[in-house]
Structure formats: structure tokens, C-alpha cells
Amino acid sequence: MTAWTLTKTRLFEGVWEGVLTNEGVDAKVPEIVVTHLQEPVPNVDLRENKEEACWVLRVPIPVDRISDGLQTFVISDAGTEETLGSFALMSGDALSYDIRAEMTLLREELDMLKRAFRRHCLETM
Missing domain, CATH: 1.20.5 (Single alpha-helices involved in coiled-coils or other helix-helix interfaces)
Structure with missing residues (x-):
């Protein structure tokens, strides 16, 4: 089980943003992958915030992934293949x-x- 905790901060101008924190001793760089319909989402940005001892995750939502119905994006730790969170768009x-x-x-x-x-x-x- 991973010690990473993902907390959503906002969805603004087509970019989903969240904060990753690590409760464990192992604080190596997380390997994050975001998928939509089992396809990886490009341009995911993960930056360390040393002042607050966390990582800031930014997921730009590709325009070609927005369509009628419910679109779910899954955020996972690539190293452990564990799901850290998800977000959905309905339209x-x-x-x-x-x-x-x-x-x-x-x-x-x-x-x-x-x-x-x-x-x-x-x-x-």
C-alpha cells in the first residue's frame, strides 16, 4: 500500500490540480500516470513544493477527451499501479x-x- 495521499485543490481553465503528500518515510519522486479509457493523458505536470513538503500535480484535460456523457480520469502511482484518485467530467x-x-x-x-x-x-x- 502506498503512503501517497492525493487531495484535489481545484479545476480551473481546463487544468485539474491536486496536491500529493507522503505520510511514510519513503519520499522518493512519485511516478504518476493519468489515464482516460486506459489511454495515458499527455502533459501531466508534477512539481515538488519544498516549502510545504508536498508535490503539486497539474493535469491539463485534452480537448479531444471532452464529450457527451461521463468522462473519468484515473490518477495512479505507476510504480505500484495503485489508484491514488480520480476525477470526472459530465456534459x-x-x-x-x-x-x-x-x-x-x-x-x-x-x-x-x-x-x-x-x-x-x-x-x-
């Missing part, structure tokens, strides 16, 4: 339908609460 018509359905449901519930509140105010006057 497309199915997602927008779900969001619209949720918004409609929320609006209906809000209208119901407004009616109940108005009825309560009239009854207590």
Missing part, C-alpha cells in the same frame, strides 16, 4: 435534462412552501 444533453428536471422540481416545492407560508400568515392574523 451533454442527458446532464442538461437532469438539471432542468431538478430546477422544475425545486420551483414546484418553492411554490408549495410560499402557498403554505401565506396560508399560515392569514391564519395567525
Whole structure:
């Protein structure tokens, strides 16, 4: 089992960023590989931050990997082949339908609460 811990910091301008820390004594340079559909993602950047005793991982998301549906990226330690983390992107018509359905449901519930509140105010006057 690896002593590496991966913590997401942000996803900004098409670049996923995270911090790798090592809880063990063995603090050699981690060998990180990021895959999407079992294909390696290019241009993964791993830099040591000596001030905070950690490694900063930056994964630029290739434009050709963005498409409808759920796209999952897996971050692994190449040396041990252990999965350290993952992130997913969701897009497309199915997602927008779900969001619209949720918004409609929320609006209906809000209208119901407004009616109940108005009825309560009239009854207590």
C-alpha cells in the first residue's frame, strides 16, 4: 500500500490540480500516470513544493477527451499501479435534462412552501 495521499485543490481553465503528500518515510519522486479509457493523458505536470513538503500535480484535460456523457480520469502511482484518485467530467444533453428536471422540481416545492407560508400568515392574523 502506498503512503501517497492525493487531495484535489481545484479545476480551473481546463487544468485539474491536486496536491500529493507522503505520510511514510519513503519520499522518493512519485511516478504518476493519468489515464482516460486506459489511454495515458499527455502533459501531466508534477512539481515538488519544498516549502510545504508536498508535490503539486497539474493535469491539463485534452480537448479531444471532452464529450457527451461521463468522462473519468484515473490518477495512479505507476510504480505500484495503485489508484491514488480520480476525477470526472459530465456534459451533454442527458446532464442538461437532469438539471432542468431538478430546477422544475425545486420551483414546484418553492411554490408549495410560499402557498403554505401565506396560508399560515392569514391564519395567525
